[in-house]
Amino acid sequence: MQLVVARIGRAHGIKGEVTVEVRTDEPELRLGPGAVLATDPAATGPLTIESGRVHSGRLLLRFEGVRDRTGAEALRNTLLIAEVDPAELPEEEDEFYDHQLIDLDVVLADGTEIGRITEISHLPSQDLFIVERPDGSEVMIPFVEEIVTAIDLEEQRAVIDPPPGLIDESEAVVASSRDEEQAGEQADGTPKGEGS
Missing domain, CATH: 2.40.30.60 (RimM)
Incomplete structure (x- = not known):
């Protein structure tokens, strides 16, 4: 592999x-x-x-x-x-190779689907799951014990307990309304209908 x-x-x-x-x-x-x-x-x-x-x-x-x-x-x-040998596993029990985590379903404890892991980003401070939402948007989830509560390779899923604001739908609404506002501006930055 x-x-x-x-x-x-x-x-x-x-x-x-x-x-x-x-x-x-x-x-x-x-x-x-x-x-x-x-x-x-x-x-x-x-x-x-x-x-x-x-x-x-x-x-x-x-x-x-x-x-x-x-x-x-x-x-x-x-x-x-x-x-890499696909059967090879990390030495530590709670460690995983990227290939084991890619494509896992990300769910809340109650089973609510959040998305699918498409990439692992290795930062100096921590690792991040790049998760693709069903609507095609992406969310970054820190791979830390407090947030990622379980990795179940047999069930092919990662269970998360996100803090408020990490994946809330309200964030997507705010982002989309901001995009609409920007789309309503002309290239020079003035709102449509204004300027010379």
Whole structure:
């Protein structure tokens, strides 16, 4: 099974290093020296990680054969893909791989459907579920114990207990009325029917 574990950002310095946007809970395992990763677009890879270090809170990687800024910049926006055994599980009982969580139904404790997890965003402070609502809109739900009360892989669902305002319909109403107000303005920012 293939998993996207990172996206290459801009070049760093002049010796071939690149910044990466990490998309795995286990960067030390998936993005360590010697790791060979497939790429998207495929023509770019495979890439072998030569070294890695953290600089100002960002992971920097250097790949074998990439020695200068030009080569590093050519890799920008490339997705790094690792081969993972589907049966492989994280060491900790309450940890999950992204591929286990993607497509889970998100419901409230009473069974009310909220949506479906389409992406996991790994931020420095916490992970976020990107959840697609039935109407096509998206909501971000922090993957923390206080909010995500249960992950049931057999039932393919995540049970949440959101604080007020996180997914309230009233927010969608406010957003849509704001959009209508903006649509009622001319390109120069003046309400329709006003101006010269």
